[in-house]
Amino acid sequence: MATVETREARQPWILLAPALTAVALLLLVPLAFIAVYSFWLRTATGADIAGFHTDNWAEALSDPFYRDILLGTLRIAAITTLVCALAGYPAAYFIARSKANRAILLLLLMLPFWVSYIIRTMSWINILGVSGAFNSALLAMGVIGQPIQMLYNEATVILGLVHFLLPFMVLNVYVSLEGIDETLEQAANSLGATRWQAFREVTLPLSLPGLAAGGLLCFVLAAGTYITPLVLGGPTDAMFANLVFEAIITQLDWPLGSALSLMLLAILGALVALYNHFVGMSQIARGFG
Amino acid sequence: MIQPAVQLRDIVKRFGSFVAVHPTSLEIPEGAFVTLLGPSGCGKTTTLRMIAGLLDPSEGEIAIKGRRVNEVPIHKRNLGLVFQNYALFPHRTVAENVAFGLRYRGVAREDIRRRVAEALALVQLPDLGHRYPRELSGGQQQRVALARAIVIEPDVLLLDEPLSALDANLREDMRVELKRIQHRLGITTVFVTHDQGEALAMSDRIVVMSAGRVEQAGPPEEVYNTPATEFVARFLGASNILGARVAAAGDGEVVLDADHFGRITLPPERARGVGPGARAKLVIRAEKLGLSPPGAPPGDGISIDGRIETVDYQGQVARYFVRVGDTQLQAINMIDEHPFSEGDAVAIRLRPRDCAALAGDAT
Ligand SMILES: Nc1ncnc2c1ncn2[C@@H]1O[C@H](COP(=O)(O)OP(=O)(O)OP(=O)(O)O)[C@@H](O)[C@H]1O
Ligand SMILES: [Mg+2]
Secondary structure, three states: OOOHHHHHHHHHHHHHHHHHHHHHHHHHHHHHHHHHHOOOEOOOOOOOEOOOOOHHHHHHHHOHHHHHHHHHHHHHHHHHHHHHHHHHHHHHHHHHHOOOOHHHHHHHHHHHHHOOHHHHHHHHHHHHOOOOHHHHHHHHOOOOOOOOOOOOOHHHHHHHHHHHHHHHHHHHHHHHHHOOOHHHHHHHHHOOOOHHHHHHHHHHHHHHHHHHHHHHHHHHHHHOOOHHHHHHOOOOOOOHHHHHHHHHHHOOOHHHHHHHHHHHHHHHHHHHHHHHHHOOOHHHHHHHO | OOOOOEEEEEEEEEEOOEEEEEEEEEEEOOOOEEEEEOOOOOOHHHHHHHHHOOOOOOEEEEEEOOEEOOOOOHHHOOEEEEOOOOOOOOOOOHHHHHHHHHHOOOOOHHHHHHHHHHHHHHOOOOOOOOOOHHHOOHHHHHHHHHHHHHOOOOOEEEEEOOOOOOOHHHHHHHHHHHHHHHHHHOOEEEEEEOOHHHHHHHOOEEEEEEOOEEEEEEOHHHHHHOOOOHHHHHHOOOEEEEEEEEEEEEOOEEEEEEOOOEEEEEOHHHOOOOOOOOEEEEEEEHHHOEEEOOOOOOOOOEEEEEEEEEEEEOOOEEEEEEEEOOEEEEEEEEOOOOOOOOOOEEEEEEOHHHOEEEEOOOO
16 A cells, blocks of 8 residues: 555656656657757768768867857857846836736736737837838938838847847846845845945845846847847848758758757756756746746 | 933824824833833834834934934934844844944954854854854844844844744743843833733833824833723733722722722722712722632622632633623632632622722723
8 A cells, every 4th residue: 555655755756747748758859869860961962871970060069150150149148138137137126126016017027928929029120120110200300311220230139139038037036036025125224234235235145046047048048049030130140049940941951950959959058057056946947936 | 301212202104094103202211121012003013113214204203312313214323123033134144144234334344253242142142153044043043133233232222023933932031031131231122012921021111002092101010000091901911890980089099989899999099080970990900809719708808709600721820700790700810729610609809909990981
């Protein structure tokens, strides 16, 4: 007969089984295929050659073209994360401290998720495009004589990414601020700290885990994106995921595309592992709670 | 006259249309331990937070050491604050928590270390400076919070139900401890509690509040023995309140004809505001009603007959509900050997000088 302990030990696994099965079938199995593919060889004509060849890896790791785009991708992800942190923290602080309107503000924060990410990204064309709202307004006011091309550069890619990722940052920071006891700041005030000093010494350090969780999400999602640079970037603004897309979909070079995508996965995976080591995954889970 | 450490002049606090504190004036003498006592929601915390500078009074003036502080922000008021949940900084060690206020006062590094050590020794936690708050028990956290508040040598120490999160035994230890430290430092202290035992044990003065108003302020014995209102009589300890007619008043005594007990003569200081010919309320503390077997020789008081209805046995003492005519009286007596049982007939004794009278009719 099963004892209480063994039943309790078994229960989480039973509850997790459907999700774990889905993850295994939809994520791990394809990933294994990609890993295998990355060691195959592509031929100009006919089928890829199966086997264990390191050629793709050698190309992906040594070609300065890939390296430059990888560094560019990481830079764009870093700038996006920074902008999200700077813009998101005050917003999260405001929501956490507003008592009456908190529910409405949180709802507003969720609102963008009801519209497809692609549509939200494309909406910038109507705002900043040559015949977009911004140019029309400037023309009408006579500030400019000719419409200016504001789209299709790195700045608009970052703008689009910030637009996409800001809610993730705000939510994560909000959750950690929410968990900080209000009396801590009051105690600091009573001991002689101004509001700003109390914030710097007490609230900010205690909310760092949330900031780190939001930062990780923003960085990983930004570094893996290919839609935003596709829609809002110029020809030279391709990010790393665009290369993977290009290799696999356009050139049908599955082996090289596999190697490239695994490379990105390894870098982002290492980042997540670092985060997990220093902060812990439970913080992110809280951000979604 | 010596200047009071804290002075409240007609302060009012409104939240929207709700009045949490009605016009209240209060003087807290230098070095005194003053307790704000009252039931939940009566405005104790609100009053304390106005003194602290965490809330602005809607009206009135607050002065600390004779200086108006309404416009002084909390970080410049030099107050020590202890919260019910301690509010220790979780990311700082005990020593860093205690040092926090000193750093903002420009105290030199060496002096900070010495004063932190002294404060921790005072609260009897000399060796725990390197620990984090989460590594301490509730009682220890409480002591650290106290050390952090007193190390800055505040003008006034403000404590909001600091003991209520502790279990009963620890609470009694801490209350002795807190009183010892307060006495040792001679620091003016405002203590908020809804626990009358704490208030009576610790205070130099008790301010009894109800529904945003001060009902009575005075030394513990005075508040306990001569309650100014029926609310105070009922809130502090267990009291019996009986109807009475004032037979005579003046000439250094007040004579009442009370329900059940008959003629009772009181000194005027125990019957303030009671005039001749009017109705009055006779307040009798439950522990002033002595029960004895019927027929025992009467002492120096009044004796009437009653019957025990309910016994609430509490170990050292028992609380009896005794039926006398149409009235149920409460009596709290030490237990000699066996408590009385339900249905026992008893003699109820009362010494008139243990009573107090209030103006107005009993309800
Ligand atoms: N920020 C606020 N907004 C509206 N009403 C408030 C606010 N703070 C307190 N009150 C109300 O003011 C009254 C007094 O509150 P206060 O916190 O001072 O009570 P208290 O005596 O400390 O009670 P307790 O023993 O439960 O702590 C209560 O009725 C409370 O609901
Ligand atoms: Mg309170």
